[in-house]
Amino acid sequence: MNAPHPPKVAGIDPTVPTPAHTVAPTPPAPDAAHAPDTALPVPSTPTPTGPGPGMLLQDRLAGWVSDLTTLHELTERLSATNALEPALQELLRAGSALVGARRGLVALEPGDGLGPRTTAGLGLGRADLGHLETVPRDALPHGTLLDAAGRGTGTHDGIAHPDLFAEDGLDPRHREVAARLGYAASYALPLSTRSAGHLGAAVWLYDEPAEPDERRRHLAGLYVRHASEHLARLLEVERTRARMATITEELLPSRLPRVAGVQLAARHRTSPRGGGDWYDALPLPDAALGLSVGSVTGSGPSAVAAMGRLRASLRAYAVMEGEDPVAVLSDLELLLRLTEPARSATALFAYCEPALRRVTLAGAGHSPPLLIGERRTEFAETSVSAPLGMLACWEAPSVEVQAEAGDTVLLYTDGLLHRTGDPMDRAFARLHAAAASIPRALRHDPEAVTDHVLRTVLPDGRDTADSPEDVVLLAARFD
CATH class of the missing domain: 3.60.40.10 (PPM-type phosphatase domain)
Known part of the structure; x- marks a missing residue:
């Protein structure tokens, strides 16, 4: 009996539960009406009390297949974008589903200083982004990643704040803005590639104290790594277009x-x-x-x-x-x-x-x-x-x-x-x-x-x- 597939993440169900184990069925007893009178009584087979090693492996494989399918669908949608703005929005939507958050923002700040620099939000209006800009940069999770990359000490690991209001030393302005916007936790990831270097950072915001588990972090990390490569290509295209437009205008x-x-x-x-x-x-x-x-x-x-x-x-x-x-x-x-x-x-x-x-x-x-x-x-x-x-x-x-x-x-x-x-x-x-x-x-x-x-x-x-x-x-x- 095959194990049921867990639900997918790609916008269908943001929850990624661990697959439930299956129990082997009890074999049916032989039909007594057709058994010969001289037949010996058939000993009963004990019912297994837990899943066997094969079932555990099957469940784990089903989970891996589901994760790969989800990542494939999300990366296909991202690859279909051909401009920076829709690509950033797709990154935020997919990341939101993967880490289980409702809102987020991405700050694009290429490390080479050639631009363009921009900020995009998911579930955050212009006024909300403006409030976040009033928080000291080093007090924000994505700001910490951006500053670390600027100093050449960037990391590929995410930064989780599972309960902002329970943290000691939380910046007062950050506490005020978080209360105003109604988020209580965050999870941030850097955007970088080996060839293009640092590109920026993305952060997702939770309405209640929460943080992604190890499985969600792994999926989000794989997706963001692919997204960074795609953003690097779009950045180069955007810069080439800007240069061509500048040359044309100068002529x-x-x-x-x-x-x-x-x-x-x-x-x-x-x-x-x-x-x-x-x-x-x-x-x-x-x-x-x-x-x-x-x-x-x-x-x-x-x-x-x-x-x-x-x-x-x-x-x-x-x-x-x-x-x-x-x-x-x-x-x-x-x-x-x-x-x-x-x-x-x-x-x-x-x-x-x-x-x-x-x-x-x-x-x-x-x-x-x-x-x-x-x-x-x-x-x-x-x-x-x-x-x-x-x-x-x-x-x-x-x-x-x-x-x-x-x-x-x-x-x-x-x-x-x-x-x-x-x-x-x-x-x-x-x-x-x-x-x-x-x-x-x-x-x-x-x-x-x-x-x-x-x-x-x-x-x-x-x-x-x-x-x-x-x-x-x-x-x-x-x-």
């Missing part, structure tokens, strides 16, 4: 120029992989203004570097011959074909004369700009042209747009359309509808115009969600 204008007769605003959303979209606004001779947006193919560091080179080259060509946008893009196409023959790019350059409210532009495989006025919302009529680097010799005519006082010319990259997930015709219709729905009270402010278009075309936070596409909007409103 783009730190601020937009002030030019009489026109107001400018820009919005840029970088993809986590590091895309190659750019925008630029450059004062030119004769009180003119050059505007450009574009995108290079590919992603990652090489695409970002190519974007920086193209944008810098375009600025030089704009200063020399900006009044002829076709010539500017022709020079840029020649440079791209000679220096990076395996790469292509889309681009749009506009030569603006604010005093005349006149815009002369040329595009290379780029989406047409949108003209937003008091009585009209329409796409500028630009000729269909190939991206730069796609043909042996790029050619396209320029287009002249005459704006009125109060009109806004909106330039954008294809990432704005691609992030909608719609076919291109529907994406263009969505963009047009978003521009047409701008309230009149906001149309005088290009910052408000770009924000409205971005939120309307990409609702529900899709403008900031992870995506392989960059998003660029550049708005110029004529006085």
Whole structure:
């Protein structure tokens, strides 16, 4: 007879009881009606008074299998997370089930000092975390682990406080905060790996005096060890994304120029992989203004570097011959074909004369700009042209747009359309509808115009969600 499996821990039943032993059944007595008369009486078999060695081993194996199944399920759920915040929340939930606590927090403080530093709570609001921060760091169990790691004396063992209010020498502020938040015991574990070193610490809080038994501590230790490795990988990804975003932002204008007769605003959303979209606004001779947006193919560091080179080259060509946008893009196409023959790019350059409210532009495989006025919302009529680097010799005519006082010319990259997930015709219709729905009270402010278009075309936070596409909007409103 098989021993019953103990209940699992993974959110189903936080209790991990020791499996009950089974008792061997008594063999049935032979049927007296069918026994021969001359048969000798069968001696009765004594009923065992306790489990045999085989049953004990079977129960122990069943417990091990249950523990392994639980750890497998929990680590699978953790491995499915691909960002720090959900990974920290999953760590807290799984640890809470394993140690039998209801609340907890994790403090991420990488020992190399490169960040990011953050704190996440389970069952604790912002105000609760704020109260805990008022307790001296060395008086908190996870604070002790963090300080020990900072001094290079970190430990892999947990720190248990089974009854905080019964401890002598408990910090008065800690006693006050514990009473306010309603916890009476805690169990803390460090987060560290051999390769990445110290990452932080996690602590779980009990409502009543309690502490995890040896079995729970062992399971929690194994899980936290795996979680630390996963967090170390996510930290490296997060840092790489932050570096890529920083490099991209540094290659783009730190601020937009002030030019009489026109107001400018820009919005840029970088993809986590590091895309190659750019925008630029450059004062030119004769009180003119050059505007450009574009995108290079590919992603990652090489695409970002190519974007920086193209944008810098375009600025030089704009200063020399900006009044002829076709010539500017022709020079840029020649440079791209000679220096990076395996790469292509889309681009749009506009030569603006604010005093005349006149815009002369040329595009290379780029989406047409949108003209937003008091009585009209329409796409500028630009000729269909190939991206730069796609043909042996790029050619396209320029287009002249005459704006009125109060009109806004909106330039954008294809990432704005691609992030909608719609076919291109529907994406263009969505963009047009978003521009047409701008309230009149906001149309005088290009910052408000770009924000409205971005939120309307990409609702529900899709403008900031992870995506392989960059998003660029550049708005110029004529006085």
